[in-house]
Amino acid sequence: MATRTVVPFGPQHPVLPEPVQLRLTYEDEKVVEVTPVIGYGHRGIEKACELNEYAKNIYLCERVCGICSYQHSATVVEAMERLWPIELTPRINYLRTIWSEMARTHSHLLWLGLLADAFGFESMFMQFWRIREKVLDLLEQTTGHRVIQSVNIVGGVRRDIDEQQKRMIVSVLGEVQKESKSLINALIGDYTVKKRTVGVGIITKEQAISLGCVGPTLRASGVSEDVRLTKYHAYGELNFEPIVESAGDCFSRAAVRARELFQAIDLQLEALSKLPEGEIAVKVKGNPPANEAVMRTEAPRGELFYYAKGNGTRKLERMKIRTPTYANLPAVLVLLPGCQLADVPVNVLSIDPCISCTER
Template sequence: MSAHEKAAPGPTVIPFGPQHPVLPEPLHFDLVLQDEKVIDAIPQIGYIHRGLELLVDKRDYLDYVHVAERICGICSFMHGMGYCEAVETLLGITVPDRGRWLRTFWCELERVHSHLLWLGLGADSLGFENLFMAAWRARETVVDVAEETAGGRVIFGSALVGGVSKDPSDETLKRCIAAMKPVRAETLRLANVVMNESTVRHRFEGVGVLSKEMAYALGAVGPMLRASGVDYDVRRRGYAAYAEVDFETVTETAGDCMARALVRVREIEQSFHIMDQIVATMPSGPVAVPVKGMPPVGEAWVRLEQPRGEVLYYVRSNGTRNLERFRVRTPTFANVPAMVEAVRGASLADVPNIILTIDPCISCTER
C-alpha cells in the first residue's frame, strides 16, 4: 500500500495509564477502539508490585502484621486482621469477646471511610468536583474517629495476633458514635444527590452493565457482584462479631454504574447500624490473649469481606518463627475480568467512570 492510499478503518489502540488524572494509582489498559466504542480492553498490572508476600521469610510471624497492614492503605486494618485470623486459626487461638467486638467496629469504620473515599473519586471521574469535596469532607470525621480509637488515620496499626493492640474506653466509643451523627446525615444527603442529580444519572445509568450471569461466571466479588443481583456477603460467615449483629446485605439488580454506586452508598448506612449495635453491646474484659511459642506445622486460610469484596488469606507454616508462605487473593484482582467485560462496548468517554465504579485498589491487587 502506498503512503497516499487511505488505510482501511481498523481498530485503534489507545493506551490508558499508568499515569492518568482519574486514577489515584497506576494501572495500564490498552483500549482497542472501533471509532468511539471500546471493543476490547487489555489490562496490564505490576506497577505497585513490591513482593511483600515473600517478606514472611524475613519477619517474625508476630511482627509480620505490620507488613500485612501495609498491603493497602485503604483497607489496612482488614488486611492486618485477616492475617491475624489466619495465624490464629493455625495456632488454635480464640480471641476474647471485647477484641472481636473492637475488630468489627474498626472493620465497619474502615468500610465507611473506604466507601466515602470511593464516592469522592467516582464523582471526580465524572468531573463533579462539588460531590468529590463533600464526600471527602464527611470522610474526615471518620478518619478522625479512627485516629482517636485506633491510633492512625489510614494505617490503623491496631491489629495484633490474638486480639487487638488498642483498647479505647466505652465512653470514647460512645462519643465517637455521637461525633459521626452528622456524617450519617451527610451520607443520606449525598445518596440523594447520587440518585436524583441528572448529571450523575446521565453518566451512571445504563453504563457499564454487567449481567447477573456474567458477574457470577467471571467471579466478581463485593459490591460489583451485589450490584448485579447476587446476594453474597462473606460477613454472613460470622467472623469477628458479625454473627451477633443484625445487618442487611445490600443488593441491586441493574448491574450498571448507578447500581454499584447505590450499593456502596447504602452499605454506609448499614455499617453505621452495625457500629451502633457494637458500641451498645460492647463486652468488658481483655482485648487480646498473649501469644507465645512457634506456630505448628500446617496451613490455614480465612475469608473476610472487605469494602471491595471477598478476600482470602492463606498461611503455611514449617514450625519456625518465619512462615513458609503467605498468600492473599484480593477483591480487585477477582474483579478485573468483570471490569474488562463491563468496559467492552462502552464509549471511550465512559471508560474512567466504569473503571472507578469497580473501586480498583491496585496496591492490594499487586502487593
C-alpha cells in the same frame, strides 16, 4: 468500515489514580476491545512474609493497601491465630468488627468522592472527603493512627474503646450519616449521573458469577454473597443482611456502596451498644505450629483471602494473599467493550479498583 485505533489508558491518568494500563481499541467513539497491563506496583510482599518473624508480618501486610489497611491487618492476624488455634474473647471480636466497619465507612466515602470527581463535581468531591476526615479522626483517636492503624496483634488488640470514646463515636457517626445522606441524594439523583451510569457497563448475574466477581461488584448484579454471612468476628450477633441491587450497571454498583455506607454506620452503633466486657488480648504461647490456616473477610471492595502455613519456627513457611480487585479485574473485559470512550473512566471506577492490593 470504521477505523480501529489503539490508545493507552493509564498507568498515569487524572481520573484513574492507580498504576494500571488499559490498552483500549475503539472504533469511532466505541470501545471494542480492552487489554489490561499490570505489574507496575509489585513489591514482593508474600515472599517478604517468609523472611520476617511472624509478628512483624502484621505491619508488612497492613501496608498492602493504604485504604483498607485495617482489613489486611485483621485478616492476616486471624489467619495466624488459626494456626494454634487461639480462642479470642468476645470483646476482641466486637472491637475488630467496629474498626472493620469504620474502615468500610471511610473507604466508601473516599470512593463516592472519586465518583463525583469523575463527573467533574469538584465541590462534591471535596465535601465527601471532608466528611471522611471525621471517620479518619475516629480511627486515630481509638487506634492511635489514621491510615495504618497497627492495632491488631496475634491474640487480640492493642487498644480498647472506653465509655467516653463510645459516646464520641456515636455522636460523630450521627453527623457523618446526616451529612452523607444529603450529598448522596444529590449525587445519585442527578440527571447527568443517571444518564452516564444507568444501563452502562452492565455485568449480568451469570457473568458476575462466572467471572468470580466479589463485593459490591458482585452484589450489584443480584448475587447475595458476602463473607460477613460466615459470622466471623461478631457479625453473627449483629443484624446484618447483604445489600443487593439487580441491574448490574454502574448506577447499581454506586447504589450498593452508598447503601453499604449507612449499613456500616448502623453496624458500628449496634456493636457499640452490645460491646461485652472482657480482656482485649489473650496470652499466646510458643511459635506458630506446623499447620495451615485460611482466613476470609469482607473488605470494602470484596472478599479478602489470606493463607498462612507455619512450620514450628518464628517464621512462616508460606503466606498467600488474594485481594478483591484481583477477582474483579476480569469484569473490566466485559463491562468496557461496547461503551463510549468518554465513559471508560466511570466504568473502570465503578469496580473500585485498588492496584496496590492486586499487585502486592
